[in-house]
Amino acid sequence: MDVRLGHGGSMFFVRDALRKLTLLSLLFGMAFRAAALVPENVVVLYNSSDPESEEIAQYYRQARGIPEGNLVGLALSQKPQISRDEYNRTIRDPLRKIYEDRQWWELGKNQSGQTLPFVNRRPVLAIIRGVPLKIGGSPLPADFKSDPDDPISKRNEAAVDSELLLLGGLDAPIQGVAPNFYFEGEKRFEDSKLSFMLLISRIDAATVATCKRMIRDAIQIEKTGLWGRAYIDYSNRHQMGTSWLNSIQNECRAQGFATVADRFNQSFPRNYPLSDAALYYGWYDSSVSGPFLNPQFRLRPGSVAIHIHSYSAAQLRDASRNWSAPLLEKGAAATVGNVNEPFLQLTHRLDILNDRLMRGWTWAEASCAALPVSSWQSVALGDPLYRPFHHLDGSGEEIERDRDFRSLVKLARKNSDPGQRLKAIETLAAKQKSGILSEAAGLEALAQGKRGEAQKWFKAALVEYQSADNQIRQYLHLAAIARHAKQTKNAAGILKSGLSRAQSFPNSAALAEWLQIVEPKPKPKPKATSGS
Template identity: 30%
Template sequence: MNTAYTKSSLLSLFLVMSVFFSLPNLVLALTPDQVVVIANTRANDSLSLAKYYMQQRAIPAENLIKIRTTWKESCNRQQYQEDIAEPAKKAVQKLQQNKRIRCLVTMYGVPLKIRAPVLDLDDEEQVKQLKKQIRQEQEKLKAAQKIEHSQLKNLIDSLKLQIKLLQQTDTRAAVDSELALVLTDTYPLENWLPNPYFLGFQRQKTFLQRDTVLMVSRLDGPTPDIVRRIIDDSIAVEQKGLQGKAYFDARWARPDPQKKLSGYALYDAAIHKAAELVKQERAMEVLLNDKSALFTAGDCPEAALYCGWYSLSKYIDAFTWVQGAVGFHIASGECATLKQEKSQGWCKRMLEQGVAATIGPVYEPYVQAFPLPDLFFSKLTEGYLTLGETYLISLPFLSWQMVLIGDPLYQPFSPEMIGNSQPTPSKTERNSTL
């Protein structure tokens, strides 16, 4: 996974990490009438699953948006704009005349990702010639003297950037991540945009305004039966609270807390911190692996929570998932497909094996685009936030690659069951924040 920074420096993010957990509980009180469900009438089971979910969660019937588009997992930008974004925007704006809409749920059968544009013949030929030139410069680099290395590397990087601009790969995105901005009139499609709800950006001005951003979650999976199981498990677990063990799979020993970190090191340290915070928050067994080797088969029975990295598109069957389990694996493209039978991507395989919620990117996201593990798991286990709200405040970027799969109303932990016995805020306090 590339750790390059392509649009916005995350220096400000690192500077405010120390204040994340001193902030008051942010309870947005997402309610069923604020949730809009999007179903694709051209996809088998999409509409029936949408109606089932809405019935189980008491979501008003008028909060259903029916679209008609491709049933394939990917679509082009025109299909997204005309078939998905425009009808969704009109329907949400109409609903908002009488109520506040804060969350969209894309159902099984709604495309998962937006492709880059197809190149014309001239651009294809130009890309071909640039690739040929890169190979030539790489051969020169092998034989060059050390003093020439820097100049040749800069030239190669420049040629790669030209290819990237021609192919417009940075306009690729998750459908859900773009839908979060469906109420935003205009914004750049290249690369990402900082999420104004992300706690790490609370002290800086962002291009996007909060009142134009919606939380988006997806009820999807390899089969309709799995989607129905996600819905049923989420509701069932809320009655008793999520029970089981938490597993965190770092790769290195925890670094000096005074050391400034970025990229992989920052996220590895965040996994360590997540384990510590969950242990403080909940009376559940927490197991942290800080060795270079990942968890292996049989290592993780009764898994309720999980975060780890880095097994690229190769799920490791180390887990026995309990009902309602939540977790994600930090690696590129782990949500590139939920339907391809032979795929071993973590999102697809975790859903097949029993999790109720997971997170992953549809294309290369860069590591810093993932939700911060310590922020995500600490806020989830506090119990005040739903799954959708937790994801929203822990996700750094929008108009990008990340997808949340799960019921956004899912609240797996009750505040009354907090391990450190923090008092439950009053209803007034809960509704007064954000």
């Protein structure tokens, strides 16, 4: 992720560009009304030239109960990238006409005399695998004057999805970015009065089977709610991203999610046991790494998993490259990514996204509210109607595997004070003798700076857990405490102890990788050679 705009005075150009673009909101002077987010309000856009695209579109329509009349099939290129002219001719203009012809929009004039939608009966657009992903760059106008200190103003390549956000609005200049009027929105979209906008998410992945699984998981998990652990991989790349992750960690803890936070400069090691991962936020490896290289690893069904990287969604067909496609292939139901370099400030604000999801918002609302700009590089991937956390109040179908995780959320809702919350978790963990609860007590104690208590609870979880993966993670927790305290020999001893017990299990590779960090093996000396 290029963060050059985050340093010194050059950040002025981004702020100034956004300020000027935001002034365009004054042109939308009507009292806009928008429809509620229900299946009847979802348009499903697919590529009629691609049989697999239509197959997924029909699968999604039937699974969600979307009216058949909401399907839109356009004859499109089967290449992932198209030109600006082709985008206008084959996607933008036909889609606008369909909205008008099918009376999904009611048009009127605003105070400035422009014709715009003031009622939008189809505010959600689900883009299906097969629709082109990217718009390539085009030559700049002859009279365009580029500012050498402003690297975004002369760029005009973009994600198709990001261009469509303002389908009903003014045609902004294609150079640089356009505003997202829903950014940092506090109201649900139906109350936002932004009828010229669309909420967009793409159902796309490496295979048709994965796309269908994403749809099934979203619908199934909405019945029970998404429960499990949150895993946050800081990697300490840039203060802005770190602040987002800090906010996410605090929010997850406050909501009652046992939260594993790795604050070392290295990413999670290979085969780190991300057991019961409902949420994953990390950065900044260039391509899929660490736990996700384990062929057997799967995220929890319905999980939200995101790795910050400039080109995380540069392609979606190879599940071994970049990040978005691999995360979906490993079981995630939703993620966000970037098709080109977006600059950190102009990509999804993950803290806002996580916050809105925790409020029970749909995936399309949360991901859009987290995006500072449109006509840029970001995409959201997943069922737009998916609401992973609308059962945090304790509602929904209860199943056995969620029991302890539900208990943690229930305790958090009763104990907003961190100290009281920790006591409540410890009391329940001592009573239940549950590895999940004891580990949660250790994680909460550690987050509150109580390392001694954390060690006690991780050791308890080590005994209570039956699976090797969960036991390996306790060794890693204990070793992490020693590493942060600069107790290198102690950390090495803990890792060696774990290896002696679990070296036959694949996830012991995480212990071995950390051991190499804290106690690196000396490089072999080069063999002496005889002179000629």
